[in-house]
Amino acid sequence: MPAAAPVVIVGGGFGGLSTALNLSARQGHPPLLLIEPQERFLFLPLLYELLSGELRRWQIAPRYDQLLAGRGVAWLQERVTGIDTGARHLQTSGGRTLAYSRLVLATGGRPETYGVPGVKEHALGFRSLADVERLQALVRQLKGQARPLQRLVVVGAGASGVELICKLADLLEGSTVLELVEQGPDLLPLSKSFNRDQARLALQRRDIRLRTGTRVEAVQADGVSLSRAGTAGERQREQLRADGVIWTGGVAGAVPSITPAPSLDPRGRLHCSAELQVEGLPELFALGDAAVGPAPAGDEDGSGPAGPAWPATAQVAFQQAERVADNVLRSLAAEPLQPFQWNDLGEMLGLGIGQATLTGLGLTLAGPGAERLRRLAYLARLPGLPHQLRVAAGWLAAGG
Numbered sequence: 355m356p357a358a359a360p361v362v363i364v365g366g367g368f369g370g371l372s373t374a375l376n377l378s379a380r381q382g383h384p385p386l387l388l389i390e391p392q393e394r395f396l397f398l399p400l401l402y403e404l405l406s407g408e409l410r411r412w413q414i415a416p417r418y419d420q421l422l423a424g425r426g427v428a429w430l431q432e433r434v435t436g437i438d439t440g441a442r443h444l445q446t447s448g449g450r451t452l453a454y455s456r457l458v459l460a461t462g463g464r465p466e467t468y469g470v471p472g473v474k475e476h477a478l479g480f481r482s483l484a485d486v487e488r489l490q491a492l493v494r495q496l497k498g499q500a501r502p503l504q505r506l507v508v509v510g511a512g513a514s515g516v517e518l519i520c521k522l523a524d525l526l527e528g529s530t531v532l533e534l535v536e537q538g539p540d541l542l543p544l545s546k547s548f549n550r551d552q553a554r555l556a557l558q559r560r561d562i563r564l565r566t567g568t569r570v571e572a573v574q575a576d577g578v579s580l581s582r583a584g585t586a587g588e589r590q591r592e593q594l595r596a597d598g599v600i601w602t603g604g605v606a607g608a609v610p611s612i613t614p615a616p617s618l619d620p621r622g623r624l625h626c627s628a629e630l631q632v633e634g635l636p637e638l639f640a641l642g643d644a645a646v647g648p649a650p651a652g653d654e655d656g657s658g659p660a661g662p663a664w665p666a667t668a669q670v671a672f673q674q675a676e677r678v679a680d681n682v683l684r685s686l687a688a689e690p691l692q693p694f695q696w697n698d699l700g701e702m703l704g705l706g707i708g709q710a711t712l713t714g715l716g717l718t719l720a721g722p723g724a725e726r727l728r729r730l731a732y733l734a735r736l737p738g739l740p741h742q743l744r745v746a747a748g749w750l751a752a753g754g
Contacts, residue, residue: 366390369642370460372675463605463643511536
């Protein structure tokens with residue numbers, strides 16, 4: 355009798371790894387295969403602390419072979435290049451054709467450039483270990499030469515842009531002019547008002563210029579072309595020289611090629627039901643940046659004031675993973691699936707070295723105390739108890 359096809363999880367980020375670990379903890383779970391091309395899991399919410407040297411690489415980027423050892427999850431270090439939903443198999447970059455019983459797509463996102471010329475060629479990102487190394491080299495260069503009017507531009511005043519530019523300001527110690535460019539009318543449009551106010555104060559204390567209502571028209575090797583609406587409705591244009599441009603302007607879904615092609619939203623994400631099943635494909639589940647859920651009532655296209663049903667955050671992906679694991683097993687057992695319900699636990703933002711702001715669960719706090727609570731909260735979200743204990747021991751030894 356042939357062996358049952360495994361449950362395959364594609365993508366080892368927050369959502370994918372958490373799904374695999376959740377499934378592996380269930381009694382009598384089916385065969386599990388995680389397909390992820392990178393050697394290390396990356397805990398993105400603490401990438402800023404790696405940049406600043408507050409944390410070390412092993413703490414936020416443990417190896418998959420260590421995390422999965424003894425967990426009953428096979429790991430294939432390849433990339434999925436195509437999925438045939440009719441035949442229920444997928445192809446990998448190593449030339450393999452693999453069958454699946456259920457498929458979980460947790461392939462994450464890629465930078466959304468919105469068609470702005472020059473972003474791919476000239477802008478730096480901040481989503482990988484390689485991005486951190488490039489930024490650290492740029493910081494060393496700028497501090498080492500300290501020329502007049504050195505400038506870095508961060509595009510996007512969401513949480514990523516704000517956290518990143520505050521860390522950069524503390525690292526550069528006044529050697530470089532820092533500018534935060536935001537097309538919308540204000541920074542942190544989806545954040546709590548307290549956190550927004552604290553972020554604004556953090557920018558002011560560091561003499562970071564915030565340019566709201568400003569559109570990036572193009573990115574060049576030596577700067578950016580900007581425009582903003584004038585008093586008469588015309589676009590006022592400016593060429594801003596910069597030693598580096600860092601793009602945090604949004605994330606689009608990074609979904610592999612699927613045959614037949616499913617419906618995607620304008621940002622390349624898979625349309626999913628409340629149960630996290632891909633619409634029209636009951637054997638496929640999706641979560642994290644690869645998925646978009648049903649819009650809230652009265653906001654059928656997800657573009658109104660209420661926004662999308664699920665914010666694109668690590669907190670949401672972590673919660674989705676438990677529901678996906680449960681629904682995968684329910685699906686295999688032909689049992690009714692359960693809808694995903696997001697539990698908003700609050701919001702935490704790092705605002706420079708040793709500083710943070712947080713709101714949630716009845717708590718509102720800013721400063722070093724908020725940063726310590728933020729570290730503890732993320733410690734509880736690190737994958738696997740053994741790694742959590744190693745990181746906790748390292749923090750205690752360092753006096754954190």
